[in-house]
Amino acid sequence: METTIKFYQTDTFTVGNRLLSESERSVQAGMQRTNALNSGHRACQGCGEALGARFAVDAAMRAAGNDLIACNATGCLEVFSTPYPESSWQLPWIHSLFGNTAAVATGVAAAQRVKGTKTRVLAQGGDGGTTDIGFGCLSGMFERNDDVLYICYDNEAYMNTGVQRSSATPPAARTATTVPVGQHSNGNVFGKGKSVPLIAMAHEIPYVATASVADLRDLEAKVTKAMSIHGARYIHIHVPCPLGWGADPAHTIKLARLAIESGLFPVFEAEHGEITGHRAIREQVPVEDYLKLQKRFAHLFRNPKQVAVIAQLQAIADRNIRRFKLLEKSSLNTGGTAV
């Protein structure tokens, strides 16, 4: 069984599993993967969140020896996976509310402590449930350093309710509530929003990381690493949403990769409030390459082209490159990324 390869990924920079030794192969490559979020759910074609969740949860399951409980916020992930009487979850799973997932996970973890079990706890939600409505409970969970891995699947808006702006929506993006109108509006405003990974670091929790569905091996490795640590841990995964972004479902991975390589989505790791690693970019691509593939930025490219706005976005990307030292040699050693 161990030698069977069920899955391997091509068409990205990720190395095919056939070329790797068994110990380096991805969780998804093995027949033993739990398929914890199984197929047949109702996610859209090309859904980045479904992909990210499958890889993250399976990696967490392997790391926990399948002894894992998942808590879920309200959102796409909950709605497309649990239309009663069906469920796509092959692990104990609870959904309570939109804003309380971190607190519910705290309760589940407390029950494990009091019962003396070794069962691990995973909490997950979208960017709305994490950066906005669930933020108070998330901060409380960080502050108490509860033994929970919280994963945010960031698709940069409230996709489940029809694409409204969240505090993770990038500047200039068109959403249902940041509609670019006339000469003076270019979509979502600049200088708003928040970086929950940086805020998580400010809580000095044991482990914070960002990851992307463009680099699933790195994602798996980070989940595995997070599971090797106890206490509050946070992983922020960038998951393109073809529907909300107005993009071709075939471009999900490509968009995620361009977000990294332009510098708009910095991939890094931090422990106890200090950045400990980053994923290097071989060559920075212009943000335009990323923006042009999405209808939510289409207003920037109509006549006249919003050169100044695009330059502002480029400046954000450039600042990330400097701030997270993204063009310097990668210091991530999470397995499978750099070759």
Add this chain to the structure above:
Amino acid sequence: MLKQIEGSQAIAEAIGLCRPEVICAYPITPQTHIVEGLGQMVDRGEISPCEFINVESEFAALSVAIGASAAGARAYTATASQGLLFMAEAVYNASGLGLPIVMTIGNRAIGAPINIWNDHQDSLSMRDSGWIQLYAETNQEAVDLHIQAFRLAEELSVPVMVCVDGFILTHAYERVDIPEQAQVDAFLPPFEPRQILDPIHPVTIGAMVGPEAFMEVRYLAHYKQMQALGLIPELAEAFQEQFGRDSGDLIKPYRSEDADTIVVALGSVNGTIKDVVDELRDAGMSIGSLAISTYRPFPHKAVRSALEHVKRIVVVEKSLAIGIGGIVATDVQMAVAGLHKPVHTVVAGLGGRPITRDSLRKLFHRADSGHLERLEFLDLKHDVVHEEIARMEAGRRSGPIAENILHSVGTVASQIR
């Protein structure tokens, strides 16, 4: 063991005897002493094993209890007033998920204007949330109800609120008989969850339910709660056998069998009402009282049969359904529907206004002589409200009512006798 003890401390000790496994603590007046007491007990190892979790809000407090309960732990928290409203979303969620959480409510008014004193607006605002609601008359009953509440919650897999009048009970020192651990253990078996988050037998809890099944789920929640109407008297009887005390049950009639007038109320005010009833009975008035111990599910049959023979019903309630009158009175009216009994709603004691024997005596005399309105406000300062109404009707832009009243007549509190 008999103790002269503060109500909150007595409740904390009772909770401790129930062996909770997860306690969530967030401070809100007048609930604070309960979680403080529990924190000290956990610290001293008197409750073990137990996780005492300090949370960042009431919303988180109940959410943590939801997670803990779903994972099979006996979970407890306590709140009051704005805190209960802040956790409202989770209140409905806990009952929807059928989680047997027990929560103490230190009943307190809801702002604005901000007010920390006792009335029943907070818990009554959650009357339709699917939680069983029990109301304590004394601190002894508060202790006893908590012990029964866990058993009730866990047998039905429904959350239970034990409502205790803020300050009047929570901060009052009374003689309370705190049971022995062995007695409680004999009454309350370890928690066996109906459904649990278990990696060996994974279940999905909290799935999204569409129109094809939502009605049925709600119906079953109603059906399950109505079963409590049978179980609560059984538990009260079992409790009496075990502990020798008559506590809880659906209703508590007092000198009401042959009464023309019956006064209905929730909570601690029943003590004062009973004193006045005794006094008026001695003076020859045909009056009795009826304490409603179980407000949700509402014991319609029991209330109806207790009120069938009376000439008039006076509901004294510490809450106001703005725009209609009384919350509890509406339930009582439903219970006696078709009997053609006049039901008088008396809104009293809002925001901690004392309900004095003197006021009740005058009220009951008026009731007895047939001079009571359908809706009354006990000890309302008519001159104050008339002045404000005149100001509003004069067409001036009036500011916040409370500020206007304070400005024109000085502090209201100083005028309370």
